[in-house]
Amino acid sequence: MEYALEVIDVHKRFIERSEVPPAGMMPPEAGAVAAGATGAADPAVAAGGAGVRAGARSGGAEPAARGVRRWLRRAPLEEVRAVDGVTLRVRRGEIFGILGPNGCGKSTLVRIVSTLLLPDAGTVRVFGHDAVREPHAVRRLINRVSVEAAFFKKLSSWENLCYAARLYGLSPRAIRAEVARIAERLGLPWEKLFTSMEHLSRGQQQKVAIARALLTSPVLLLLDEPTTGLDPRSKRDVQRFVEEVRREHDATILLTSHDMDEVERLCDRVAVMNEGRVIAVDTPQKLKQRYGGPGGTLEDVFLRLTGRDWEEVLANEA
Amino acid sequence: MKRDAALSPPPGGALAPAARRGWLGELCSGWGFVERNFRLIRRYAAWEVAEQFYNVVNALTIALIGVAQGPEVVLYLTVGALLWGFLSVIFMEVATSVQWERWEGTIESTFMAPIHRLTFLLGTSAWAVLYGLVRTSVVLGAVALFFRMDLSRANLGAALLVLVVSSFSFIGLGLIAAVLPLLSPEKGAQATHIIQGVLLLISGVYYEIDALPAWLQPLSWISPATYTLRDVRRAVLHGATVGQLAPDLLRLGLFALVMIPLGYAVFATAERYALRKGLLKRNG
Numbered sequence: 001m002e003y004a005l006e007v008i009d010v011h012k013r014f015i016e017r018s019e020v021p022p023a024g025m026m027p028p029e030a031g032a033v034a035a036g037a038t039g040a041a042d043p044a045v046a047a048g049g050a051g052v053r054a055g056a057r058s059g060g061a062e063p064a065a066r067g068v069r070r071w072l073r074r075a076p077l078e079e080v081r082a083v084d085g086v087t088l089r090v091r092r093g094e095i096f097g098i099l100g101p102n103g104c105g106k107s108t109l110v111r112i113v114s115t116l117l118l119p120d121a122g123t124v125r126v127f128g129h130d131a132v133r134e135p136h137a138v139r140r141l142i143n144r145v146s147v148e149a150a151f152f153k154k155l156s157s158w159e160n161l162c163y164a165a166r167l168y169g170l171s172p173r174a175i176r177a178e179v180a181r182i183a184e185r186l187g188l189p190w191e192k193l194f195t196s197m198e199h200l201s202r203g204q205q206q207k208v209a210i211a212r213a214l215l216t217s218p219v220l221l222l223l224d225e226p227t228t229g230l231d232p233r234s235k236r237d238v239q240r241f242v243e244e245v246r247r248e249h250d251a252t253i254l255l256t257s258h259d260m261d262e263v264e265r266l267c268d269r270v271a272v273m274n275e276g277r278v279i280a281v282d283t284p285q286k287l288k289q290r291y292g293g294p295g296g297t298l299e300d301v302f303l304r305l306t307g308r309d310w311e312e313v314l315a316n317e318a
Numbered sequence: 319m320k321r322d323a324a325l326s327p328p329p330g331g332a333l334a335p336a337a338r339r340g341w342l343g344e345l346c347s348g349w350g351f352v353e354r355n356f357r358l359i360r361r362y363a364a365w366e367v368a369e370q371f372y373n374v375v376n377a378l379t380i381a382l383i384g385v386a387q388g389p390e391v392v393l394y395l396t397v398g399a400l401l402w403g404f405l406s407v408i409f410m411e412v413a414t415s416v417q418w419e420r421w422e423g424t425i426e427s428t429f430m431a432p433i434h435r436l437t438f439l440l441g442t443s444a445w446a447v448l449y450g451l452v453r454t455s456v457v458l459g460a461v462a463l464f465f466r467m468d469l470s471r472a473n474l475g476a477a478l479l480v481l482v483v484s485s486f487s488f489i490g491l492g493l494i495a496a497v498l499p500l501l502s503p504e505k506g507a508q509a510t511h512i513i514q515g516v517l518l519l520i521s522g523v524y525y526e527i528d529a530l531p532a533w534l535q536p537l538s539w540i541s542p543a544t545y546t547l548r549d550v551r552r553a554v555l556h557g558a559t560v561g562q563l564a565p566d567l568l569r570l571g572l573f574a575l576v577m578i579p580l581g582y583a584v585f586a587t588a589e590r591y592a593l594r595k596g597l598l599k600r601n602g
Contacts (some may be wrong), residue, residue, distance in 0.1 A: 014595075108596075114430050116426050116429060117593055118593045121488045136432055139431065139432035140432040143430075144426075148423060150423035150424045150426065151422065152354070153422065154358065154362065154425060155357055155361060163357075164349055166347055166349065166350025166353065167347050167428065167433055168431060169344075169347055169419075170346075171346070237483075
């Protein structure tokens with residue numbers, strides 16, 4: 001079997017400040033109330049809420065701020081297993097989806113495949129090239145679209161695309177022809193190419209990001225939540241384009257997403273990830289048959305596999 | 319090997335068909351950094367004008383301090399201001415190249431491009447030298463007009479040669495400083511100012527090295543700016559020939575030979591550390 005991408009028993013851990021305050025720094029109930037009241041997922045924000053309360057009791061914001069700083073300094077370090085023994089094999093020409101909530105390790109995995117992060121253990125091979133030992137060879141084969149469309153905001157789309165294409169050794173003449181073709185297919189008006197990026201909508205920026213990735217004709221395209229935050233029309237445009245890319249190019253696509261419908265529509269196979277682990281891999285249809293029950297959806301699959309309600313997961317993330 | 323061959327991607331599939339490979343491709347990519355930075359400067363033209371105005375006024379102010387002591391002191395101070403401006407541009411452009419990519423959030427897409435890191439660093443350095451030359455020429459023109467300087471004794475060719483040779487060692491220093499924003503997204507760029515400040519203090523930019531406390535003077539020997547300033551002043555003020563400047567030119571060449579590979583090695587090590595710790599992730 002010819003694989004475009006092999007991820008074999010990959011581990012990645014990070015050492016981060018604990019979200020749990022050290023004993024004695026704050027009453028547990030005060031922390032819970034503060035975090036709940038502010039709705040803050042960020043520990044610093046949650047701690048800020050608690051600190052302000054403590055400060056109010058002690059008669060001022062200054063002691064509270066000191067308390068928060070002390071809390072942040074003393075918060076113990078803990079190990080976070082971002083990717084925990086993931087094994088995946090993506091066939092050539094496949095659109096392979098990774099589905100999971102925020103923080104489940106999807107983007108970390110994509111960064112490892114992109115050669116932007118070194119795994120602690122395990123092997124990643126792109127068309128047989130080891131991502132750790134041969135990053136240069138892997139970089140020639142891949143490109144990535146991330147959830148944040150990262151550009152030089154003051155430059156126009158055209159200038160950003162020229163810069164990206166130059167990095168891949170494309171000549172200006174080749175850039176012109178390719179950009180025109182891709183922009184038309186993405187429904188990106190020609191005049192928008194000469195507008196500064198900061199004046200483009202989020203959807204248009206994301207289309208330019210996709211154009212940038214496709215300009216280099218990657219054989220493995222990594223799409224890390226490419227439609228997150230897009231309006232429905234832009235989302236449809238991007239999804240149509242992904243289908244077209246697969247149809248017309250000999251490209252393999254790794255797509256991470258929050259969107260169950262998108263994954264079901266686009267992906268040949270899907271890996272469900274939770275807390276750094278892959279908990280199931282199959283076609284959307286088979287996953288639904290196996291874990292979703294009669295008439296089940298991918299949301300049912302997620303609930304069955306993780307014990308977590310998908311809507312609730314998304315609501316917590318929002 | 320057999321396995322790799324079997325799994326090779328389709329011909330022409332990897333990279334667009336018109337993509338250049340080899341050293342020509344790297345050259346084209348390196349030029350991409352020059353082109354990009356030029357376009358950025360054009361977009362921030364108002365900032366550029368304001369900064370240039372400040373540079374001109376700053377050089378004039380420093381030179382005016384010497385008016386009472388005579389034209390030679392004015393020229394001495396002017397050379398200091400111009401050279402420091404030039405070397406600072408090179409150092410800061412190279413040192414903050416990573417920081418700029420961080421601000422814009424483009425560092426990941428730049429670092430996953432299939433180019434050698436040396437191409438990134440040399441492309442940035444080439445821009446820094448060109449940009450530094452243009453900025454310094456503008457200030458030089460303004461100062462020359464203001465003071466109607468007599469450069470009849472100056473050996474400008476020798477001064478330019480010193481400038482070119484010393485640029486390389488400053489590029490090396492810049493490469494080492496560029497590591498700081500790579501390792502510390504929040505504090506790295508500020509820390510580069512500390513290095514720049516130390517160089518300003520110890521290199522004799524506006525005074526002779528003898529003015530420094532004795533315990534500080536040995537530090538000036540390890541700053542390439544010390545030799546650059548000394549030689550450019552000798553060439554401009556006294557018309558020193560290349561032969562007379564040869565010992566310091568050799569020193570500057572040696573600095574470059576050591577600093578550039580050292581800077582690259584430090585950068586490569588820091589990049590590996592950043593890749594292990596996940597420090598490239600968008601920040602700021």
